[in-house]
Amino acid sequence: MQSYADIPWESRLMDPSNERKPKPRYCGLTMIIDKGLGYLQFRDLLEIAAPHIDFIKLGFGTAGVTPIPLLRKKIQLAAEADVHIYPGGTFFEIAHAQNQTKNYLDTLRKIGFSWVEISDGTISMTAYERQKAIQLARSHSFKVITEIGKKAQGSFTPAAQLIEQFEADRLHGAEYVIVEGRESGKNIGVFDALGGLDENYVSDVSKALDSNHLIWEAPLHKQQAAFIRLSGRDVNLGNIAPGEVLSVECLRRGLRADTFPFISFEPIGGAQG
Amino acid sequence: MQSYADIPWESRLMDPSNERKPKPRYCGLTMIIDKGLGYLQFRDLLEIAAPHIDFIKLGFGTAGVTPIPLLRKKIQLAAEADVHIYPGGTFFEIAHAQNQTKNYLDTLRKIGFSWVEISDGTISMTAYERQKAIQLARSHSFKVITEIGKKAQGSFTPAAQLIEQFEADRLHGAEYVIVEGRESGKNIGVFDALGGLDENYVSDVSKALDSNHLIWEAPLHKQQAAFIRLSGRDVNLGNIAPGEVLSVECLRRGLRADTFPFISFEPIGGAQG
Amino acid sequence: MQSYADIPWESRLMDPSNERKPKPRYCGLTMIIDKGLGYLQFRDLLEIAAPHIDFIKLGFGTAGVTPIPLLRKKIQLAAEADVHIYPGGTFFEIAHAQNQTKNYLDTLRKIGFSWVEISDGTISMTAYERQKAIQLARSHSFKVITEIGKKAQGSFTPAAQLIEQFEADRLHGAEYVIVEGRESGKNIGVFDALGGLDENYVSDVSKALDSNHLIWEAPLHKQQAAFIRLSGRDVNLGNIAPGEVLSVECLRRGLRADTFPFISFEPIGGAQG
Numbered sequence: 025m026q027s028y029a030d031i032p033w034e035s036r037l038m039d040p041s042n043e044r045k046p047k048p049r050y051c052g053l054t055m056i057i058d059k060g061l062g063y064l065q066f067r068d069l070l071e072i073a074a075p076h077i078d079f080i081k082l083g084f085g086t087a088g089v090t091p092i093p094l095l096r097k098k099i100q101l102a103a104e105a106d107v108h109i110y111p112g113g114t115f116f117e118i119a120h121a122q123n124q125t126k127n128y129l130d131t132l133r134k135i136g137f138s139w140v141e142i143s144d145g146t147i148s149m150t151a152y153e154r155q156k157a158i159q160l161a162r163s164h165s166f167k168v169i170t171e172i173g174k175k176a177q178g179s180f181t182p183a184a185q186l187i188e189q190f191e192a193d194r195l196h197g198a199e200y201v202i203v204e205g206r207e208s209g210k211n212i213g214v215f216d217a218l219g220g221l222d223e224n225y226v227s228d229v230s231k232a233l234d235s236n237h238l239i240w241e242a243p244l245h246k247q248q249a250a251f252i253r254l255s256g257r258d259v260n261l262g263n264i265a266p267g268e269v270l271s272v273e274c275l276r277r278g279l280r281a282d283t284f285p286f287i288s289f290e291p292i293g294g295a296q297g
Numbered sequence: 298m299q300s301y302a303d304i305p306w307e308s309r310l311m312d313p314s315n316e317r318k319p320k321p322r323y324c325g326l327t328m329i330i331d332k333g334l335g336y337l338q339f340r341d342l343l344e345i346a347a348p349h350i351d352f353i354k355l356g357f358g359t360a361g362v363t364p365i366p367l368l369r370k371k372i373q374l375a376a377e378a379d380v381h382i383y384p385g386g387t388f389f390e391i392a393h394a395q396n397q398t399k400n401y402l403d404t405l406r407k408i409g410f411s412w413v414e415i416s417d418g419t420i421s422m423t424a425y426e427r428q429k430a431i432q433l434a435r436s437h438s439f440k441v442i443t444e445i446g447k448k449a450q451g452s453f454t455p456a457a458q459l460i461e462q463f464e465a466d467r468l469h470g471a472e473y474v475i476v477e478g479r480e481s482g483k484n485i486g487v488f489d490a491l492g493g494l495d496e497n498y499v500s501d502v503s504k505a506l507d508s509n510h511l512i513w514e515a516p517l518h519k520q521q522a523a524f525i526r527l528s529g530r531d532v533n534l535g536n537i538a539p540g541e542v543l544s545v546e547c548l549r550r551g552l553r554a555d556t557f558p559f560i561s562f563e564p565i566g567g568a569q570g
Numbered sequence: 571m572q573s574y575a576d577i578p579w580e581s582r583l584m585d586p587s588n589e590r591k592p593k594p595r596y597c598g599l600t601m602i603i604d605k606g607l608g609y610l611q612f613r614d615l616l617e618i619a620a621p622h623i624d625f626i627k628l629g630f631g632t633a634g635v636t637p638i639p640l641l642r643k644k645i646q647l648a649a650e651a652d653v654h655i656y657p658g659g660t661f662f663e664i665a666h667a668q669n670q671t672k673n674y675l676d677t678l679r680k681i682g683f684s685w686v687e688i689s690d691g692t693i694s695m696t697a698y699e700r701q702k703a704i705q706l707a708r709s710h711s712f713k714v715i716t717e718i719g720k721k722a723q724g725s726f727t728p729a730a731q732l733i734e735q736f737e738a739d740r741l742h743g744a745e746y747v748i749v750e751g752r753e754s755g756k757n758i759g760v761f762d763a764l765g766g767l768d769e770n771y772v773s774d775v776s777k778a779l780d781s782n783h784l785i786w787e788a789p790l791h792k793q794q795a796a797f798i799r800l801s802g803r804d805v806n807l808g809n810i811a812p813g814e815v816l817s818v819e820c821l822r823r824g825l826r827a828d829t830f831p832f833i834s835f836e837p838i839g840g841a842q843g
Contacts, residue, residue: 033670037665037677059540060543062346065610067608067610068611084547085550086552088547088550114553114554118310127310131310274631279635279664280630281691332816333618335617337610338614361584361585387826
């Protein structure tokens with residue numbers, strides 16, 4: 025790596041500690057939730073922010089109410105921008121509840137998806153059913169993201185259970201495991217009724233597993249800042265609103281007040297005023 | 298109607314109970330509030346979501362601060378997408394307070410509107426003035442939407458009064474009657490200070506009148522879900538933010554966790570994994 | 571000025587009291603916070619709302635994570651629409667903390683900015699350092715906006731201190747001085763934990779200085795309405811979300827319920843229905 029003094033000034037301004045990794049990266053991932061961006065908005069977002077977006081989730085069943093040709097165009101744009109795109113887990117759960125997981129996967133494949141989310145936020149699945157769903161998706165050549173946590177208000181997964189489920193999902197072939205935070209970020213999982221973060225829980229979990237493969241849903245600005253202050257710039261964050269993606273990138277780099285004092289960098293010699 | 302077994306798999310995925318009606322429909326209406334979408338955003342929204350939008354309201358007086366040529370282009374796009382577009386009731390109230398209702402209607406007509414909202418959320422009107430305003434609008438060939446409820450914080454219209462006003466407005470020619478919820482959805486009408494819904498009130502009112510002609514303003518996600526759980530997918534909802542329209546459609550179809558368990562559908566035979 | 575009776579009806583509808591000033595104006599300024607609008611969104615916003623926007627701030631360090639060619643195109647569009655555009659103060663503070671203020675100003679100049687914000691919301695600066703920074707920016711031909719207030723939760727600047735700082739900044743060459751309100755508008759400066767406004771503070775400060783050169787950050791709708799009810803349509807407001815700009819303009823003109831009863835206008839003779 026270059027010595028700090030050799031880095032051009034503009035680069036240091038954009039990333040004071042010079043530690044933000046470019047895509048494709050194995051940590052510091054940002055997952056956006058898209059609840060229905062039109063084609064131009066989607067293209068516009070990728071034009072300004074693609075280097076800062078790793079995943080785009082088409083929230084819950086929105087893929088099902090989007091015109092298929094438009095869906096295909098969005099998938100194409102995402103691929104060109106090196107962004108992975110996939111439908112939300114609830115869409116899978118509806119197919120599973122209809123006993124149609126195989127048809128679901130075939131349909132996604134035909135539309136052009138190559139990532140899929142497996143979850144049981146609303147339905148009940150046995151450990152065996154979950155394992156089989158992951159393996160079925162993989163046998164259809166999908167890359168798999170799983171999600172842990174129920175969507176009902178006040179739901180909470182004990183740390184030991186989350187860790188165990190993470191290890192099982194990874195063993196069965198999941199690339200990433202997401203921790204449920206919903207779109208609201210309140211009274212759900214690691215967030216209290218005001219959206220405050222259970223920092224002990226996050227610390228305990230992060231120590232116990234390979235957190236490069238864990239994505240924390242953190243929809244609110246204060247949650248994103250709290251995660252980055254607690255776990256550093258390379259924590260994986262999900263359910264970021266499209267309009268917040270540059271803000272999250274700024275938090276990671278120390279370019280916003282909430283994390284600026286926490287991202288260290290050396291002043292460069294020579295007073296200038 | 299087709300038997301459930303004859304419905305293609307993809308259709309069942311998009312609408313598990315196969316009961317969502319296409320436009321033009323007489324219930325299950327969605328009204329969007331547009332507070333200043335630019336031309337491309339507006340076109341983008343219609344491209345992705347027109348089948349799920351019945352009305353677009355240009356909130357309060359925003360039509361008055363939009364360049365007229367742009368307004369005309371938006372009206373044209375809405376017409377092509379079979380969406381009814383109209384200025385918010387406050388704009389009418391300003392004209393009425395200036396004693397210029399007739400000029401107001403002539404101006405809207407010249408610009409290209411064919412729907413108008415009559416309300417008294419801020420001003421005072423006698424029952425007779427309200428009746429005359431509705432009839433004047435109809436005599437100018439407008440279709441009329443009225444609104445019931447004051448905009449001041451904590452305002453509340455007793456159920457009996459709302460029902461009576463609904464019947465009077467309909468008798469005088471209003472196509473639809475809206476129940477005030479403002480953009481905030483808090484401490485107003487049927488919503489408490491936290492945005493919680495008065496379900497008894499809604500049930501009482503819905504039983505007492507022809508609710509196909511009633512639109513409930515429900516700006517917050519939890520309110521939209523509460524209305525659909527209480528009254529079913531075909532409740533008419535208004536003041537939906539443009540970015541939430543696919544979410545509301547998903548709630549109606551059971552494609553989001555908040556209503557998924559409430560929308561019944563039959564599993565299809567044959568285990569798949 | 572025309573007599574009220576001579577004003578065409580349409581103008582009175584758009585601006586009942588006929589007192590809203592066109593750009594360029596010396597008061598009633600609106601500053602937008604842009605946290606990452608794409609090119610089309612930005613163009614779209616200016617097409618519908620440029621007459622109502624005086625300043626666009628690229629929030630905190632977002633300019634640093636925006637592709638430079640795109641940044642240049644946004645600066646160009648803003649210039650064509652007579653809107654002043656500048657990076658948020660945190661970006662300056664990062665450069666200052668790196669002892670690179672001069673490089674920062676050179677870099678902004680090369681990119682095409684002609685306004686700059688000087689602040690110490692996160693860092694510490696002596697009065698002398700602040701003065702030197704303002705003067706350095708001016709000597710680089712920048713027009714300067716300063717900001718007063720710390721960004722930490724619960725921060726508060728006593729009125730006497732704010733007034734003194736305002737006078738010092740103006741003396742050293744700042745065109746405008748902004749009062750910190752952050753993006754949240756809660757538990758910061760003049761706003762309590764619920765976002766309520768300290769009206770006595772605002773009144774005291776407004777009387778003591780030339781408030782045409784003061785901009786209050788007021789991100790929330792209720793704050794914008796409170797400022798306009800308290801100080802009139804010509805109060806300068808900042809940190810307005812892009813989607814709220816027409817709403818703020820309506821509040822200034824009395825075209826929204828929150829200020830409609832407070833904006834006086836004469837009814838015009840002749841009953842019409």
